[in-house]
Amino acid sequence: MLLCGAGMFFWSGLEDNDLTLVTLLALWLTMSLVVLWGINQFKNALPPPSHLPLLAVIMGAGMGILMSINMAGLMLFKNLRHSHFFPDYPFEMLRDILARAPFWAVAGMLIAVGIFLLARLFTQKSDP
Numbered sequence: 001m002l003l004c005g006a007g008m009f010f011w012s013g014l015e016d017n018d019l020t021l022v023t024l025l026a027l028w029l030t031m032s033l034v035v036l037w038g039i040n041q042f043k044n045a046l047p048p049p050s051h052l053p054l055l056a057v058i059m060g061a062g063m064g065i066l067m068s069i070n071m072a073g074l075m076l077f078k079n080l081r082h083s084h085f086f087p088d089y090p091f092e093m094l095r096d097i098l099a100r101a102p103f104w105a106v107a108g109m110l111i112a113v114g115i116f117l118l119a120r121l122f123t124q125k126s127d128p
Contacts, residue, residue, distance in 0.1 A: 001036065004028050012078045017088040022078075026071035030063055033070075060112025064104035072097045085102060 008025055046057055063094075075089035076099070082088060 001032050004032050009073065009079075012074075012081050015082075015088075021072050022071060022074050022089075026067055026074055029070045029074070030067045031035045033066065034059065034063055046126065053113070056116040057109050060109035061105040062108070064106065064108025064111070065101050068097055068101035 004025070007028070009023055011021055072094045075094055079087040079089055
């Protein structure tokens with residue numbers, strides 16, 4: 001989490017308006033937040049195995065929405081830190097990123113379900 005914060009602080013000082021780095025930083029921030037939440041949520045007891053498919057769907061959709069929010073927040077933070085007359089990321093770009101949140105939720109949900117199915121495939125014991 002500290003490396004993520006240091007990377008965001010370094011990135012916000014650069015004169016750059018490319019979406020590649022802000023996307024990677026938002027993904028890193030989203031994954032860090034979800035891992036920290038998961039550690040705190042399930043530190044006492046793991047969820048039952050029957051709830052894992054639904055948990056994968058909910059977590060994937062939540063990560064997709066959180067990714068969009070984090071990306072727009074990082075872009076806004078950079079705009080506010082630089083205070084240019086013409087911002088690095090205009091309002092229309094932030095609006096379009098937030099408008100994509102439902103699609104990113106579906107994408108995150110599908111990715112999480114795919115990872116869950118792969119994990120189940122490789123951890124399932126075969127009958128001899």
